[in-house]
Amino acid sequence: MQENTHIEVVSPVRSFRGSVRLPGDKSISHRYAMLAGLAKGTSKLANFSTGADPHSSLKCMEQLGATVRDEGGAVSVTGVGGTFAQPAGDLDCGNSGSTMRMLAGLVAPHAGTFRFVGDASLTKRPMERIRGPLQQMGARIDLTEGHAPMTVHGGPLQAIRFETPIASAQVKTAVLFAGLQANGLTELKESVRTRDHSEHALRAFGAELERDAEGVRIAGGQTLQAIEATVPGDLSSAAFFLCAALLFPESQLVLDDLGMNPSRSALLDVLVSMGLRLQVLNLEEKHGELIGTVQANGSADLKGAEISGSLSAQLIDELPVLAAVAPYTRTGVTIRDAKELRVKESDRIALVVRNLRNMGAEVEELEDGMIVPGGQTLHGGVIDSGDDHRIAMAFSIAALRASSDTAIHGAEAAAISFPEFFPLLRQLGAQ
Template identity: 40%
Template structure:
């Protein structure tokens, strides 16, 4: 049962480590020479799937809560797995690992849960095949399980047909193993954690406008990684602080990578009272800061274009925020939502409608009319962590307690979510 808020949300939170960066830190640590230490690792189900896969590839990994040590064996230190590599619910794990496995001179098979079985792999398989990897699977390699026999790769220049950090990362990782030069050209800038990670591990990468180039055959060296708090997880409390009356929340050590801060841009455009009170960065590492958010009067806006890749994971919670804003909010250019853990356009619209929201789906997004009071109802995460967290925040505003089916889905990216939410309600 989800409780409504009667006194507002107040307090300070340390947001758990960034999911995207946690995945990549383990992956790069595994293919680098020597020891990599990772602090503030996200011990969510997705990132634990990445650890499990690399252990099956012969990498020793030690974990003590949020501290992880990876004993890397270099680019060619992985061994052929004896069993299937189970990625669980993690699209990041399977797509990025395909790039690494494409460079290995052995055979491996990747699969995951029912959600992964529905998600498209062709977008990664196509460029990796062009580089020389032998990949097969259901629907000609378009769906899991996917088999990879790698090795003997050659560099390519690849223009991404869709803006996807996962596809970009898979090609760049394969490029480390390829003969010659590999270049990825993006239609729109996407999150650049992989590029930063390559530099942090001692690799050489060239970035010019929308073009990212890497030379094959580079050796990476183990590194010390401090993972910032995940802004995609922080987004739920940023919105909660805006839409729940009498609230003030401070979120500490949140990652503020420019390719991920679309949510802050949208909050400010809608009139939210959100402040960045500190920010530290250097050229290679991730920018980090503390955020303070207070209850706000919001107005509807149009969200689309180049902003979408910078907030694609935050659209469910933005949709909820729009129900509490005056006027109309239009979200467009977001077809990528259809191939997430659920079809997030359909799921957001169906579940918020149950709570009384005035929201309709479009082919590439949704239209939300505010300001709308929400009512209690039984809703469902459908196994999608971001839907589960969004609905839990929505329940703070309902006229009575709401019921959420499949609440455990949030553990994929935010195991402490309910505990943190309860701490703000005391």
């Protein structure tokens, strides 16, 4: 456990109630920032994510020649019109694997040398998965034992046909961003369909691409035009509050302007199967993304879930919080085929298991997941976030129904994706 970190004490509550509009979706904010930086003209992006990670993307775009301004509730990005400048120094991605992997694909077609660095956590995460396809296209990429620091030696690229070896929206995006600027038609095949924010974002900025059940095709040589857009509320951030609502029969939670992208709706399906009563009060489409207002109510009967196969890939970001609330369910939660959790900001499998045990839970650790029996009572405990935002937030939700206070060590990690998390948690939790 890290010393000199912030400790947030979370007390048990009786219910979870209120209405809130969440900060902009982190995944969409990343993509809008990068494409706006490459495009011609000035994009205005309202409700841009307040998380640190998408702001790492904005800072990198500034280093590449774009102009970024905070206009109070919105971000404006004046793009380079198709040609990035050679950065004066390293492109610092902070804690953001999304920035490093996706931006590598965007800069690879540009002449120059681009060195990517990040914090201690990011330098442990695998980058070989993007080097493979980008080098097939003609870029040269230097890694340090498969990790960052990473140097991209850019230049003219050739289109490829590529089948993703793992389910990763970041790898897909790196290839599509490179293919947008390559010579020829880039074809990408996915065995498991991943979230499609990149496809929608590319179309919003004026690119043409084709999508079918097997994959995506994009022609090179296309130019992008600036847009005005409002980023929908972040569904991955909403997952924590929806799980909190699930825990209490008296809960009533309303989330306004929430992103409802069908490629991420598996979370809502799972929560409903576990007992969450969910109503979508209105639904509209903007720039290809569905946005709705959601009302969620708890249930007296918390059912468990079995998550495996392609569902694990679809829920990879939400698995920690589903596991954290699993002891309170009637039949427990089993997670398999989620080995990717071990190479996130932390080894999320090991940390979830350790922290559940710190709160008195029985849990079996698997190489690719875990088995958390239901019908358990948790006590307050000391939680090690491992400097991982999703671990800090997941166990803050588990703490709401514990028998005593819980101390979240490294709570400041929540700011990576959701700086408003703890104030909103206190606002919505009824003592």
